[in-house]
Amino acid sequence: MLNKHLTFFKKKLNQIIRIKPFSLYLILSLFSTVLFFLLMPFLGQHGFDWAVMENNSHFESADYFLCILFSLGKQNVYLFGIDACYSPLSYALFYWISKTTSMDTLLKGVNLLSIPYEELINMTSNLLISPYQLLAFIIYSIIGILLYVFAVDELNLTKRKKQLLVFSIIFSVPLLFGAVERGNLTMYVAAFVLIAFKLKDSPNPVKREIALILIAISAGLKFYPAFMGLLYLKEKRYKEAGRLIIYGILCVFVPFSFFGGLSGLTQLLNSLSALAIQNNYMYRIQFFKGVLTIFGIYGNLSNLLNTIFICVLIIFMMMTKNKTRMMTYLAAALAFYPPNAYRYTLLYFLLPLFTWIEEESQDGSISNYISAVLFSCIFSIPTVFGVLTHFKLNFNYYTVTYVEIFIYLAAWLFFGLQILYDIKDFSTMYHKKSKS
Numbered sequence: 430m431l432n433k434h435l436t437f438f439k440k441k442l443n444q445i446i447r448i449k450p451f452s453l454y455l456i457l458s459l460f461s462t463v464l465f466f467l468l469m470p471f472l473g474q475h476g477f478d479w480a481v482m483e484n485n486s487h488f489e490s491a492d493y494f495l496c497i498l499f500s501l502g503k504q505n506v507y508l509f510g511i512d513a514c515y516s517p518l519s520y521a522l523f524y525w526i527s528k529t530t531s532m533d534t535l536l537k538g539v540n541l542l543s544i545p546y547e548e549l550i551n552m553t554s555n556l557l558i559s560p561y562q563l564l565a566f567i568i569y570s571i572i573g574i575l576l577y578v579f580a581v582d583e584l585n586l587t588k589r590k591k592q593l594l595v596f597s598i599i600f601s602v603p604l605l606f607g608a609v610e611r612g613n614l615t616m617y618v619a620a621f622v623l624i625a626f627k628l629k630d631s632p633n634p635v636k637r638e639i640a641l642i643l644i645a646i647s648a649g650l651k652f653y654p655a656f657m658g659l660l661y662l663k664e665k666r667y668k669e670a671g672r673l674i675i676y677g678i679l680c681v682f683v684p685f686s687f688f689g690g691l692s693g694l695t696q697l698l699n700s701l702s703a704l705a706i707q708n709n710y711m712y713r714i715q716f717f718k719g720v721l722t723i724f725g726i727y728g729n730l731s732n733l734l735n736t737i738f739i740c741v742l743i744i745f746m747m748m749t750k751n752k753t754r755m756m757t758y759l760a761a762a763l764a765f766y767p768p769n770a771y772r773y774t775l776l777y778f779l780l781p782l783f784t785w786i787e788e789e790s791q792d793g794s795i796s797n798y799i800s801a802v803l804f805s806c807i808f809s810i811p812t813v814f815g816v817l818t819h820f821k822l823n824f825n826y827y828t829v830t831y832v833e834i835f836i837y838l839a840a841w842l843f844f845g846l847q848i849l850y851d852i853k854d855f856s857t858m859y860h861k862k863s864k865s
Contacts, residue, residue, distance in 0.1 A: 642676055
Protein backbone atom coordinates (compact mmCIF):
# COMPACT_ATOMS: atom_id res chain seq x y z
CA MET A 430 0.00 0.00 0.00
CA LEU A 431 2.81 2.40 0.93
CA ASN A 432 4.61 1.66 -2.35
CA LYS A 433 1.41 2.41 -4.31
CA HIS A 434 1.06 5.79 -2.60
CA LEU A 435 4.74 6.59 -3.24
CA THR A 436 4.40 5.62 -6.92
CA PHE A 437 1.28 7.78 -7.26
CA PHE A 438 3.03 10.71 -5.56
CA LYS A 439 6.07 10.27 -7.81
CA LYS A 440 3.91 10.40 -10.97
CA LYS A 441 2.11 13.52 -9.77
CA LEU A 442 5.43 15.12 -8.87
CA ASN A 443 6.82 14.39 -12.31
CA GLN A 444 3.72 15.95 -13.89
CA ILE A 445 4.03 19.11 -11.81
CA ILE A 446 7.81 19.36 -11.95
CA ARG A 447 9.18 18.13 -15.25
CA ILE A 448 12.75 19.16 -14.57
CA LYS A 449 15.36 16.55 -13.72
CA PRO A 450 16.92 16.48 -10.23
CA PHE A 451 20.25 17.88 -11.47
CA SER A 452 18.48 20.81 -13.13
CA LEU A 453 16.62 21.41 -9.88
CA TYR A 454 19.98 21.49 -8.07
CA LEU A 455 21.31 24.11 -10.51
CA ILE A 456 18.15 26.26 -10.29
CA LEU A 457 18.07 26.31 -6.49
CA SER A 458 21.80 26.81 -6.05
CA LEU A 459 22.19 29.55 -8.64
CA PHE A 460 19.00 31.37 -7.62
CA SER A 461 20.16 31.64 -4.02
CA THR A 462 23.65 32.79 -5.00
CA VAL A 463 22.47 35.36 -7.56
CA LEU A 464 19.92 36.69 -5.06
CA PHE A 465 22.73 37.29 -2.55
CA PHE A 466 24.70 39.46 -4.97
CA LEU A 467 21.55 41.36 -5.97
CA LEU A 468 20.94 42.15 -2.29
CA MET A 469 24.56 43.07 -1.54
CA PRO A 470 24.19 46.79 -2.46
CA PHE A 471 21.45 47.02 0.18
CA LEU A 472 23.28 44.90 2.75
CA GLY A 473 26.67 46.55 2.32
CA GLN A 474 29.48 45.22 4.50
CA HIS A 475 26.88 43.47 6.65
CA GLY A 476 26.27 41.05 3.77
CA PHE A 477 29.87 39.87 3.73
CA ASP A 478 29.99 39.88 7.54
CA TRP A 479 27.02 37.51 7.52
CA ALA A 480 28.52 35.22 4.88
CA VAL A 481 32.12 34.84 6.09
CA MET A 482 33.40 32.61 8.87
CA GLU A 483 32.90 33.98 12.38
CA ASN A 484 31.11 37.04 10.96
CA ASN A 485 34.13 39.34 10.78
CA SER A 486 37.09 40.31 8.61
CA HIS A 487 39.72 40.20 11.39
CA PHE A 488 40.98 36.81 10.22
CA GLU A 489 40.76 37.43 6.49
CA SER A 490 43.20 35.09 4.69
CA ALA A 491 44.50 34.10 8.14
CA ASP A 492 45.06 30.41 7.36
CA TYR A 493 47.23 31.31 4.36
CA PHE A 494 49.37 33.83 6.21
CA LEU A 495 49.66 31.78 9.40
CA CYS A 496 51.01 28.89 7.34
CA ILE A 497 53.54 31.27 5.77
CA LEU A 498 54.60 32.46 9.21
CA PHE A 499 54.85 28.90 10.51
CA SER A 500 56.85 27.80 7.46
CA LEU A 501 59.49 30.41 8.25
CA GLY A 502 60.25 28.40 11.38
CA LYS A 503 61.68 25.71 9.07
CA GLN A 504 63.26 23.03 11.28
CA ASN A 505 61.36 24.46 14.29
CA VAL A 506 57.98 24.74 12.57
CA TYR A 507 56.23 22.31 14.92
CA LEU A 508 57.36 24.23 18.00
CA PHE A 509 54.59 26.72 17.25
CA GLY A 510 52.17 24.31 18.98
CA ILE A 511 48.98 22.52 18.06
CA ASP A 512 47.99 25.05 15.40
CA ALA A 513 51.06 24.08 13.37
CA CYS A 514 49.35 20.82 12.51
CA TYR A 515 49.91 20.60 8.74
CA SER A 516 52.27 18.09 7.19
CA PRO A 517 55.73 19.32 6.07
CA LEU A 518 54.80 19.22 2.37
CA SER A 519 52.25 21.96 3.13
CA TYR A 520 54.87 24.11 4.81
CA ALA A 521 57.25 23.51 1.91
CA LEU A 522 54.62 25.04 -0.39
CA PHE A 523 54.08 28.06 1.85
CA TYR A 524 57.83 28.52 2.37
CA TRP A 525 58.21 28.63 -1.41
CA ILE A 526 55.53 31.37 -1.52
CA SER A 527 57.35 33.29 1.22
CA LYS A 528 60.54 33.19 -0.86
CA THR A 529 58.82 34.40 -4.03
CA THR A 530 57.52 37.48 -2.17
CA SER A 531 60.69 37.97 -0.07
CA MET A 532 58.58 37.44 3.06
CA ASP A 533 61.51 35.59 4.63
CA THR A 534 63.68 38.70 4.13
CA LEU A 535 60.97 41.05 5.42
CA LEU A 536 60.73 39.12 8.70
CA LYS A 537 64.44 38.35 8.97
CA GLY A 538 65.62 38.75 12.55
CA VAL A 539 62.10 38.45 13.97
CA ASN A 540 61.82 35.58 16.45
CA LEU A 541 58.39 34.34 15.46
CA LEU A 542 58.48 31.56 18.06
CA SER A 543 58.61 34.15 20.83
CA ILE A 544 55.45 35.92 19.62
CA PRO A 545 52.21 34.81 21.35
CA TYR A 546 49.72 33.09 19.06
CA GLU A 547 47.13 35.88 19.30
CA GLU A 548 49.74 38.40 18.16
CA LEU A 549 50.68 36.15 15.24
CA ILE A 550 47.01 36.16 14.23
CA ASN A 551 47.02 39.97 14.34
CA MET A 552 50.12 40.06 12.12
CA THR A 553 48.33 38.32 9.25
CA SER A 554 46.34 41.40 8.18
CA ASN A 555 49.57 43.44 8.01
CA LEU A 556 51.22 40.81 5.82
CA LEU A 557 48.44 41.21 3.25
CA ILE A 558 49.78 44.67 2.37
CA SER A 559 53.42 43.60 2.13
CA PRO A 560 55.02 43.91 -1.37
CA TYR A 561 53.28 41.67 -3.94
CA GLN A 562 51.77 39.51 -1.21
CA LEU A 563 48.24 40.39 -2.33
CA LEU A 564 49.16 39.43 -5.90
CA ALA A 565 50.65 36.14 -4.68
CA PHE A 566 47.49 35.40 -2.73
CA ILE A 567 45.34 36.14 -5.81
CA ILE A 568 47.47 33.76 -7.91
CA TYR A 569 47.22 31.12 -5.17
CA SER A 570 43.41 31.48 -5.14
CA ILE A 571 42.99 31.54 -8.93
CA ILE A 572 45.00 28.33 -9.34
CA GLY A 573 42.91 26.70 -6.62
CA ILE A 574 39.66 27.71 -8.30
CA LEU A 575 40.87 26.60 -11.75
CA LEU A 576 41.40 23.12 -10.35
CA TYR A 577 37.63 22.87 -9.81
CA VAL A 578 37.01 24.03 -13.37
CA PHE A 579 39.28 21.20 -14.53
CA ALA A 580 37.54 18.68 -12.25
CA VAL A 581 34.10 19.65 -13.58
CA ASP A 582 35.37 19.43 -17.14
CA GLU A 583 36.03 15.71 -16.56
CA LEU A 584 32.30 15.11 -15.95
CA ASN A 585 30.06 13.70 -18.66
CA LEU A 586 27.89 16.83 -19.03
CA THR A 587 27.00 19.32 -21.72
CA LYS A 588 29.14 22.44 -21.94
CA ARG A 589 26.33 24.66 -20.59
CA LYS A 590 25.69 22.44 -17.58
CA LYS A 591 29.41 22.31 -16.82
CA GLN A 592 29.54 26.11 -16.84
CA LEU A 593 26.56 26.42 -14.50
CA LEU A 594 27.95 23.74 -12.18
CA VAL A 595 31.29 25.56 -11.99
CA PHE A 596 29.45 28.77 -11.12
CA SER A 597 27.50 27.06 -8.34
CA ILE A 598 30.67 25.56 -6.84
CA ILE A 599 32.86 28.67 -7.04
CA PHE A 600 30.26 30.95 -5.47
CA SER A 601 29.35 28.51 -2.72
CA VAL A 602 29.93 28.96 1.00
CA PRO A 603 32.50 26.12 1.30
CA LEU A 604 34.69 27.48 -1.50
CA LEU A 605 34.25 31.26 -1.84
CA PHE A 606 33.27 32.12 1.74
CA GLY A 607 35.34 29.34 3.29
CA ALA A 608 38.51 28.12 1.60
CA VAL A 609 39.16 31.22 -0.55
CA GLU A 610 38.24 33.73 2.16
CA ARG A 611 40.62 32.03 4.62
CA GLY A 612 43.17 30.96 2.02
CA ASN A 613 42.90 27.44 3.42
CA LEU A 614 44.82 24.67 1.71
CA THR A 615 41.73 22.42 1.74
CA MET A 616 40.83 24.25 -1.48
CA TYR A 617 43.72 22.46 -3.19
CA VAL A 618 43.43 19.14 -1.37
CA ALA A 619 39.73 18.67 -2.13
CA ALA A 620 40.33 19.54 -5.81
CA PHE A 621 43.19 17.03 -6.07
CA VAL A 622 40.99 14.34 -4.51
CA LEU A 623 38.17 15.14 -6.97
CA ILE A 624 40.48 14.98 -9.98
CA ALA A 625 42.10 11.78 -8.71
CA PHE A 626 38.70 10.16 -8.31
CA LYS A 627 37.86 10.95 -11.94
CA LEU A 628 41.22 9.64 -13.22
CA LYS A 629 41.54 6.49 -11.10
CA ASP A 630 39.27 4.41 -13.35
CA SER A 631 40.58 5.76 -16.65
CA PRO A 632 41.57 3.22 -19.33
CA ASN A 633 44.73 5.31 -19.77
CA PRO A 634 47.48 3.90 -17.43
CA VAL A 635 49.20 7.31 -17.25
CA LYS A 636 46.03 8.95 -15.93
CA ARG A 637 45.60 6.16 -13.37
CA GLU A 638 49.16 6.78 -12.18
CA ILE A 639 48.51 10.53 -11.98
CA ALA A 640 45.52 9.71 -9.77
CA LEU A 641 47.80 7.81 -7.38
CA ILE A 642 50.26 10.71 -7.28
CA LEU A 643 47.48 13.25 -6.63
CA ILE A 644 46.13 11.17 -3.74
CA ALA A 645 49.64 10.93 -2.28
CA ILE A 646 50.15 14.69 -2.64
CA SER A 647 46.76 15.29 -0.99
CA ALA A 648 47.77 13.06 1.92
CA GLY A 649 51.09 14.90 2.00
CA LEU A 650 49.32 18.25 2.29
CA LYS A 651 46.67 17.09 4.78
CA PHE A 652 46.82 13.55 6.13
CA TYR A 653 43.14 12.59 5.99
CA PRO A 654 42.87 12.01 2.19
CA ALA A 655 44.88 8.83 2.84
CA PHE A 656 41.43 7.31 3.52
CA MET A 657 40.97 7.28 -0.26
CA GLY A 658 43.48 4.45 -0.44
CA LEU A 659 40.76 2.22 1.00
CA LEU A 660 38.94 2.45 -2.34
CA TYR A 661 41.83 0.63 -4.03
CA LEU A 662 41.69 -2.11 -1.40
CA LYS A 663 37.93 -2.43 -1.83
CA GLU A 664 38.38 -2.84 -5.57
CA LYS A 665 41.25 -5.33 -5.01
CA ARG A 666 43.70 -3.14 -6.91
CA TYR A 667 46.55 -4.21 -4.68
CA LYS A 668 49.45 -3.28 -6.98
CA GLU A 669 48.15 0.28 -7.27
CA ALA A 670 47.57 0.38 -3.51
CA GLY A 671 51.20 -0.68 -3.04
CA ARG A 672 52.47 2.09 -5.32
CA LEU A 673 50.19 4.54 -3.52
CA ILE A 674 51.91 3.64 -0.24
CA ILE A 675 55.31 4.33 -1.83
CA TYR A 676 54.15 7.69 -3.21
CA GLY A 677 52.60 8.46 0.16
CA ILE A 678 55.86 7.82 2.00
CA LEU A 679 57.67 10.16 -0.42
CA CYS A 680 55.08 12.94 0.01
CA VAL A 681 54.39 12.57 3.74
CA PHE A 682 57.68 11.58 5.38
CA VAL A 683 60.55 12.73 3.12
CA PRO A 684 59.68 16.47 3.57
CA PHE A 685 60.36 16.08 7.31
CA SER A 686 64.04 16.23 6.31
CA PHE A 687 63.57 19.99 5.86
CA PHE A 688 61.02 20.56 8.64
CA GLY A 689 62.20 19.10 11.91
CA GLY A 690 63.23 15.56 11.03
CA LEU A 691 62.31 12.83 13.50
CA SER A 692 61.83 15.42 16.23
CA GLY A 693 59.41 17.35 14.00
CA LEU A 694 57.44 14.16 13.30
CA THR A 695 57.16 13.48 17.04
CA GLN A 696 56.06 17.06 17.73
CA LEU A 697 53.46 16.90 14.96
CA LEU A 698 52.05 13.61 16.25
CA ASN A 699 51.82 15.12 19.74
CA SER A 700 49.97 18.16 18.33
CA LEU A 701 47.53 15.96 16.40
CA SER A 702 46.92 13.86 19.51
CA ALA A 703 46.30 16.99 21.57
CA LEU A 704 43.83 18.23 18.97
CA ALA A 705 42.06 14.88 18.85
CA ILE A 706 41.38 14.77 22.60
CA GLN A 707 40.43 18.42 23.05
CA ASN A 708 36.99 18.91 24.55
CA ASN A 709 36.27 22.61 24.00
CA TYR A 710 33.99 21.89 21.05
CA MET A 711 30.73 23.21 22.51
CA TYR A 712 27.94 22.77 19.93
CA ARG A 713 30.31 23.03 16.97
CA ILE A 714 28.33 20.99 14.47
CA GLN A 715 31.08 21.06 11.85
CA PHE A 716 32.46 17.76 13.15
CA PHE A 717 31.25 14.69 15.03
CA LYS A 718 32.78 15.49 18.42
CA GLY A 719 31.14 18.91 18.33
CA VAL A 720 27.76 17.30 17.62
CA LEU A 721 28.25 15.03 20.64
CA THR A 722 28.44 18.06 22.93
CA ILE A 723 24.83 18.88 22.02
CA PHE A 724 23.90 15.70 23.86
CA GLY A 725 26.20 16.47 26.79
CA ILE A 726 28.86 13.93 25.78
CA TYR A 727 32.46 14.93 26.56
CA GLY A 728 35.80 13.47 27.64
CA ASN A 729 36.85 9.87 27.11
CA LEU A 730 33.37 8.81 26.00
CA SER A 731 33.45 11.48 23.30
CA ASN A 732 36.85 10.27 22.09
CA LEU A 733 35.65 6.66 22.05
CA LEU A 734 32.51 7.50 20.08
CA ASN A 735 34.58 9.52 17.62
CA THR A 736 36.76 6.46 17.02
CA ILE A 737 33.65 4.29 16.58
CA PHE A 738 32.28 6.89 14.15
CA ILE A 739 35.26 6.63 11.80
CA CYS A 740 35.19 2.82 12.04
CA VAL A 741 31.48 2.80 11.08
CA LEU A 742 32.23 5.08 8.13
CA ILE A 743 34.97 2.76 6.90
CA ILE A 744 32.74 -0.31 7.28
CA PHE A 745 29.86 1.30 5.35
CA MET A 746 32.26 2.58 2.69
CA MET A 747 33.64 -0.91 2.15
CA MET A 748 30.24 -2.64 2.19
CA THR A 749 27.95 -0.36 0.18
CA LYS A 750 27.19 -1.14 -3.46
CA ASN A 751 26.10 2.40 -4.27
CA LYS A 752 28.86 4.74 -5.50
CA THR A 753 27.22 7.94 -4.29
CA ARG A 754 26.91 6.53 -0.79
CA MET A 755 30.48 5.26 -0.91
CA MET A 756 31.65 8.76 -1.79
CA THR A 757 29.42 10.20 0.96
CA TYR A 758 31.12 8.06 3.61
CA LEU A 759 34.54 9.04 2.27
CA ALA A 760 33.51 12.71 2.31
CA ALA A 761 32.18 12.35 5.88
CA ALA A 762 35.48 10.79 6.97
CA LEU A 763 37.34 13.77 5.49
CA ALA A 764 34.89 16.47 6.63
CA PHE A 765 33.28 15.32 9.89
CA TYR A 766 35.95 13.22 11.60
CA PRO A 767 38.93 15.63 11.94
CA PRO A 768 38.79 17.89 15.02
CA ASN A 769 38.53 21.62 14.38
CA ALA A 770 36.94 21.12 10.95
CA TYR A 771 35.40 24.18 9.35
CA ARG A 772 33.05 24.95 6.49
CA TYR A 773 35.68 24.53 3.78
CA THR A 774 35.94 20.79 4.55
CA LEU A 775 32.44 20.48 3.06
CA LEU A 776 34.24 20.74 -0.29
CA TYR A 777 34.79 16.99 0.08
CA PHE A 778 31.04 16.56 -0.41
CA LEU A 779 31.70 17.37 -4.06
CA LEU A 780 32.74 13.70 -4.26
CA PRO A 781 29.17 12.40 -3.75
CA LEU A 782 27.77 15.35 -5.72
CA PHE A 783 29.85 14.45 -8.79
CA THR A 784 28.98 10.75 -8.51
CA TRP A 785 25.30 11.57 -8.04
CA ILE A 786 25.34 13.88 -11.08
CA GLU A 787 26.78 11.21 -13.37
CA GLU A 788 24.93 8.16 -12.11
CA GLU A 789 21.66 9.13 -10.45
CA SER A 790 20.60 12.72 -11.10
CA GLN A 791 18.62 11.94 -14.25
CA ASP A 792 16.37 9.52 -12.38
CA GLY A 793 13.25 11.35 -11.20
CA SER A 794 12.91 9.46 -7.92
CA ILE A 795 11.83 11.24 -4.75
CA SER A 796 15.17 10.47 -3.12
CA ASN A 797 16.99 12.17 -5.98
CA TYR A 798 14.88 15.31 -5.69
CA ILE A 799 15.66 15.36 -1.96
CA SER A 800 19.36 14.96 -2.80
CA ALA A 801 19.14 17.84 -5.28
CA VAL A 802 17.67 20.14 -2.63
CA LEU A 803 20.23 19.15 0.01
CA PHE A 804 23.17 19.51 -2.37
CA SER A 805 21.91 22.96 -3.36
CA CYS A 806 21.80 23.91 0.33
CA ILE A 807 25.45 22.90 0.74
CA PHE A 808 26.80 24.40 -2.49
CA SER A 809 25.30 27.86 -2.73
CA ILE A 810 24.83 30.88 -0.46
CA PRO A 811 21.78 30.39 1.83
CA THR A 812 20.33 33.79 0.98
CA VAL A 813 16.66 32.86 1.42
CA PHE A 814 17.51 31.57 4.90
CA GLY A 815 19.37 34.83 5.47
CA VAL A 816 16.28 36.85 4.55
CA LEU A 817 14.11 34.75 6.85
CA THR A 818 16.55 35.27 9.75
CA HIS A 819 17.07 38.97 8.88
CA PHE A 820 20.74 38.25 8.14
CA LYS A 821 21.56 37.89 11.82
CA LEU A 822 25.25 37.58 12.50
CA ASN A 823 26.28 35.92 15.73
CA PHE A 824 25.17 32.59 17.02
CA ASN A 825 25.73 31.58 20.63
CA TYR A 826 28.82 29.41 20.13
CA TYR A 827 32.31 29.89 18.72
CA THR A 828 32.54 29.43 14.91
CA VAL A 829 28.84 28.53 14.68
CA THR A 830 26.97 31.14 12.62
CA TYR A 831 23.53 31.07 11.04
CA VAL A 832 25.17 30.17 7.74
CA GLU A 833 26.92 27.21 9.42
CA ILE A 834 23.64 26.07 10.96
CA PHE A 835 21.96 25.98 7.53
CA ILE A 836 24.64 24.31 5.41
CA TYR A 837 25.67 21.78 8.07
CA LEU A 838 22.11 20.72 8.78
CA ALA A 839 21.84 19.96 5.06
CA ALA A 840 25.17 18.08 5.02
CA TRP A 841 24.37 16.00 8.12
CA LEU A 842 20.87 15.26 6.83
CA PHE A 843 22.21 14.11 3.46
CA PHE A 844 24.77 11.91 5.22
CA GLY A 845 22.10 10.47 7.54
CA LEU A 846 19.82 9.62 4.63
CA GLN A 847 22.59 7.70 2.88
CA ILE A 848 23.15 5.68 6.05
CA LEU A 849 19.43 4.89 6.24
CA TYR A 850 19.29 3.87 2.56
CA ASP A 851 22.18 1.46 3.07
CA ILE A 852 20.72 0.01 6.27
CA LYS A 853 17.52 -0.63 4.32
CA ASP A 854 19.49 -2.31 1.50
CA PHE A 855 21.54 -4.41 3.94
CA SER A 856 18.36 -5.48 5.72
CA THR A 857 16.66 -6.46 2.45
CA MET A 858 19.72 -8.41 1.35
CA TYR A 859 19.90 -10.22 4.71
CA HIS A 860 16.22 -11.24 4.55
CA LYS A 861 16.63 -12.54 1.00
CA LYS A 862 19.61 -14.65 2.02
CA SER A 863 17.85 -15.99 5.12
CA LYS A 864 14.81 -17.04 3.04
CA SER A 865 16.96 -18.78 0.45
